[in-house]
Amino acid sequence: MRALFALLSGALFGLGLTVSGMTDTAKVQGWLDLFGAWDPTLAFVLGGAILPMLVAWRVAAARQRAVLGTPIPAPSEPVLDARLIGGSALFGVGWAIAGLCPGPALAVLGFGGGDAWLFFAAMVAGMVIHRLTRPGARRQPA
Amino acid sequence: MIPMDWIYGLLGGLMIGSAAALYLLVNGRIMGASGILGSVIDGSNPTVEKALFLTGLVAAPLAYALTMGAPATNLTSNPTTLVIAGLAVGIGTRMANGCTSGHGVCGISRFSVRGIVATMVYLGAGFATMFVGRHLLGAF
Numbered sequence: 601m602r603a604l605f606a607l608l609s610g611a612l613f614g615l616g617l618t619v620s621g622m623t624d625t626a627k628v629q630g631w632l633d634l635f636g637a638w639d640p641t642l643a644f645v646l647g648g649a650i651l652p653m654l655v656a657w658r659v660a661a662a663r664q665r666a667v668l669g670t671p672i673p674a675p676s677e678p679v680l681d682a683r684l685i686g687g688s689a690l691f692g693v694g695w696a697i698a699g700l701c702p703g704p705a706l707a708v709l710g711f712g713g714g715d716a717w718l719f720f721a722a723m724v725a726g727m728v729i730h731r732l733t734r735p736g737a738r739r740q741p742a
Numbered sequence: 743m744i745p746m747d748w749i750y751g752l753l754g755g756l757m758i759g760s761a762a763a764l765y766l767l768v769n770g771r772i773m774g775a776s777g778i779l780g781s782v783i784d785g786s787n788p789t790v791e792k793a794l795f796l797t798g799l800v801a802a803p804l805a806y807a808l809t810m811g812a813p814a815t816n817l818t819s820n821p822t823t824l825v826i827a828g829l830a831v832g833i834g835t836r837m838a839n840g841c842t843s844g845h846g847v848c849g850i851s852r853f854s855v856r857g858i859v860a861t862m863v864y865l866g867a868g869f870a871t872m873f874v875g876r877h878l879l880g881a882f
Contacts, residue, residue: 605768606791610798612761613773613843618803618813620754621747626816629882632865632872641751646846648755649762653851656763663767670770678855687837688845688860692867694830697823697875697882699816701842702835703775705828706796710804711812715819722825724783726832727776731784 602668617707620645625699632696762847765795774844775799776835784836818882838864 621627621641630639660672695701698719700708705723708716762773769791778795781787807813818824835841838860840849845864849857875881 602769602791603794605764606771606795607798609761609765609769609773610795611802612757612764612798613775613795614799614802615806616754616757616759616761618754618806619757620751621813622754623803624814624816625818626814627747629872629876632868633876634869635873635877639747641747644748644751645755645758646842646850648752649759649847650755650851652756652759652763653766653847656759656766657852660766666766666770667768668770672766672770673772675852676854676856680856680859683837684839684856684860685863687834687839688863689834689867690830691834691838691841692864693871694827694832694834695842695864696868696871697830698818698827700827701775701831702779703799703841703843705831706775706779706799707803708815708817709800711807712815712817715817715824716815718821719817719824719828722828723832724779726829726834727780727836728784728832729829730833730836731780731786 605668613703614707616649617704620648622704623708623712628699628701628704629696758843759847759851762843766848772844772848774840774848776841777839777844780832780836823882834864 617623622645627639627641630637631642633639660666663672665671691701700719702723705716705720709720765771765773771791778792782789782792782796831841838845840857840860842864845857845860850861
């Protein structure tokens with residue numbers, strides 16, 4: 601059941617990214633281009649995505665456990681460290697340069713051709729480099 | 743008249759949020775693309791659940807493209823740009839422990855301080871990079 605629902609949520613996430621236009625790097629770069637031909641679409645996507653999750657977090661808080669029994673992940677400690685700030689800044693730079701963040705980078709693999717795979721390969725290499733340079737890194741959820 | 747792009751954006755956004763809600767309320771997991779991909783690919787915490795999530799995330803847009811026609815990605819074909827951007831996204835999201843889905847969608851909706859701050863930082867860095875890269879350097 602876990603596997604089935606993971607597959608379903610991945611598929612729905614991928615379809616949502618495609619329908620919303622977030623697999624189009626021109627729309628993402630247009631959103632980031634505040635001082636040019638600004639495209640507000642991404643605000644509608646983010647707003648639309650937050651709405652169901654506002655309800656979901658309320659339900660989760662009331663239930664404590666997910667339907668399949670897993671405890672709802674505890675909130676993160678409000679620790680603002682250099683890794684959060686520096687990592688997010690680095691991510692923002694890469695996001696603007698190519699117009700892809702990790703979700704859409706996966707969603708375009710099926711139809712984006714070799715360029716999409718090259719970005720994906722570099723992104724994966726970055727993740728592996730990060731792991732190799734910090735083997736004992738403590739995991740902390742968002 | 744509201745542009746159709748905004749309506750599709752809102753509709754797709756609702757689908758993304760519903761996917762995150764499903765993953766949270768049924769599986770008890772936070773839907774963060776960089777965390778799910780990263781922990782599978784670097785071997786730190788690979789699970790069948792995550793592998794299937796990633797399978798759905800790649801397969802559903804492919805099925806969409808096969809039936810409706812492939813949407814335009816307008817992705818650059820400059821290999822240097824792709825590699826630099828990919829490395830920055832890969833290292834940055836793992837350092838920060840989240841990206842647009844984990845920190846953005848799941849974090850903001852939980853009023854997570856880390857999620858809100860991360861989102862402000864990557865948006866700010868994105869706006870600044872776009873201004874410098876497009877308007878000062880004319881690079882992209």
